Amino acid sequence: MPANLTPQYHAAEQVFREAKTTEEKIAGLEEMLRLIPKHKGSEKLQADLKRRLSKLRHEEQKTAGGKRAGHRIPRQGAGQVPLVGAPNVGKSALLCALTQARSEVAPYPMTTFTPTPGMMPFEDVQIQLIDLPPLLADHVESWVFELIRPADLLLLLVDLTAVDPLQQVDGVCEQLAGKRIAVYGAPACGGTGNGPEGIGEAPPGGVAKPTLLVGTKLDGAKADDNADFLREYYAGRFPFVAVTIADAPTLESFRRTVFTALRVLRVYTKAPGRKEERGVPYVLPQGSTVWEVANLVHKEVAASLKYARIWGARAYDGQRVTRDYVVQDGDLIELHVGGA
Numbered sequence: 001m002p003a004n005l006t007p008q009y010h011a012a013e014q015v016f017r018e019a020k021t022t023e024e025k026i027a028g029l030e031e032m033l034r035l036i037p038k039h040k041g042s043e044k045l046q047a048d049l050k051r052r053l054s055k056l057r058h059e060e061q062k063t064a065g066g067k068r069a070g071h072r073i074p075r076q077g078a079g080q081v082p083l084v085g086a087p088n089v090g091k092s093a094l095l096c097a098l099t100q101a102r103s104e105v106a107p108y109p110m111t112t113f114t115p116t117p118g119m120m121p122f123e124d125v126q127i128q129l130i131d132l133p134p135l136l137a138d139h140v141e142s143w144v145f146e147l148i149r150p151a152d153l154l155l156l157l158v159d160l161t162a163v164d165p166l167q168q169v170d171g172v173c174e175q176l177a178g179k180r181i182a183v184y185g186a187p188a189c190g191g192t193g194n195g196p197e198g199i200g201e202a203p204p205g206g207v208a209k210p211t212l213l214v215g216t217k218l219d220g221a222k223a224d225d226n227a228d229f230l231r232e233y234y235a236g237r238f239p240f241v242a243v244t245i246a247d248a249p250t251l252e253s254f255r256r257t258v259f260t261a262l263r264v265l266r267v268y269t270k271a272p273g274r275k276e277e278r279g280v281p282y283v284l285p286q287g288s289t290v291w292e293v294a295n296l297v298h299k300e301v302a303a304s305l306k307y308a309r310i311w312g313a314r315a316y317d318g319q320r321v322t323r324d325y326v327v328q329d330g331d332l333i334e335l336h337v338g339g340a
C-alpha cells in the first residue's frame with residue numbers, strides 16, 4: 001500500500017538528511033514522525049523512523065552521559081586548580097612538570113582536547129591541577145567552563161616568548177567574562193578584587209575566581225623583559241609569577257606560591273596522651289577554628305568537644321584553647337571530648 005507522503009513530510013526529510021549532529025538528526029526524525037500520514041500504508045515507514053529515532057536517542061544518551069562523567073573531576077587534595085590560557089602557552093607541559101600525570105605536549109597550538117587532572121605534591125599535601133584545552137580557540141566546549149567554575153584558584157598562563165602577551169591575557173579574561181566567570185588577583189599573593197574584603201565581585205549568576213598570572217617559558221628569548229613588563233603592568237590586579245619547566249628550583253618555589261594562593265592551612269591531630277606524630281594533615285580554609293577541625297575529624301568528636309590543646313607557632317606548647325580558637329598552618333591539636 002502506498003504511503004502517500006506529503007510535501008511537508010518530504011521537506012522534513014530533506015532537513016533530516018542535511019542534519020550534522022545527533023541532536024539535529026533526532027529533531028529531524030521527530031518532525032518526520034509527526035508529519036507522516038498515519039495509515040496502514042505508512043506503518044512500515046513509521047516503524048522504521050521510530051527504530052532510527054530510538055537508536056539515535058540511545059547514542060545521544062551514551063555520549064552525553066559519557067561526557068558528563070568524563071569531564072566532571074572530583075575535587076581531591078588541598079585545592080582544585082585549572083590551568084587556563086591561550087593555545088600553546090605551555091599548560092600541558094607545566095602539568096607534566098609538576099605532577100605524575102601525562103598530557104600531550106606539542107610545539108603547535110590546539111593540542112589538548114580533553115581535561116587531565118594531576119596531583120602536585122607540596123610538602124605534605126597534594127594540590128589538584130587540571131590541564132584544559134586552550135581558551136582562545138574558535139570553539140571552546142561548554143564543559144571547559146563547567147570545570148573552571150568550581151575551581152579554588154585559576155592559573156592564567158601567558159607565554160613570555162609570545163609577541164602579544166597582553167592580548168593573550170585580555171583575550172582569556174574576556175572569554176571567561178563571556179561565561180560569567182570574573183577573575184581577580186589571588187589576595188594571599190598580593191592581589192585584590194573589587195568586592196568587599198578584596199574578594200572579586202561575581203557577575204549576576206556567575207562566579208569570581210582568585211587568579212595567579214603565570215608567565216611561562218622563562219628560559220626563552222626576551223622572556224625576562226616580558227616578565228618584567230607583565231609584572232608591572234598587572235601590579236595591583238594580578239599577582240605575577242614566572243616559571244620554566246627547564247628549571248627545578250623555579251618550579252619548587254612555584255609550588256609554594258600556588259599553595260599560598262589557595263589560602264588553606266594544615267592542621268595535625270593527636271590523641272590525648274599520645275606522643276607527637278605528624279601524619280597526614282587536615283586541610284582547611286584559613287580562619288578555621290578548632291571546632292571546624294573537630295568536625296573534619298568526626299561529627300561526634302565535634303558534638304562532644306570540651307576543649308583542645310595546641311602546639312603551634314602562636315601558642316605555648318600544650319596551651320588549652322576553646323573551640324573558637326582560630327588555628328594556624330602547622331598547628332598540632334589534641335581534641336578533648338566528654339569529661340576528659
Ligand SMILES: Nc1nc2c(ncn2[C@@H]2O[C@H](COP(=O)(O)OP(=O)(O)OP(=O)(O)O)[C@@H](O)[C@H]2O)c(=O)[nH]1
Nearest residue numbers: 088089090091092093105106107110111112134245
Ligand atoms: N622553552 C620552553 N618551552 C616550553 C616550556 N613550556 C612549554 N614549552 C613548549 O611550548 C610548546 C607548547 O606546550 P604545550 O604544553 O603543548 O602547550 P599548551 O598550552 O598545552 O597547548 P594547547 O594544548 O595547544 O593549548 C611545546 O613545544 C613545549 O615544549 C618552557 O618552560 N620552556
Ligand SMILES: [Mg+2]
Nearest residue numbers: 091092111112
Ligand atoms: Mg595542552
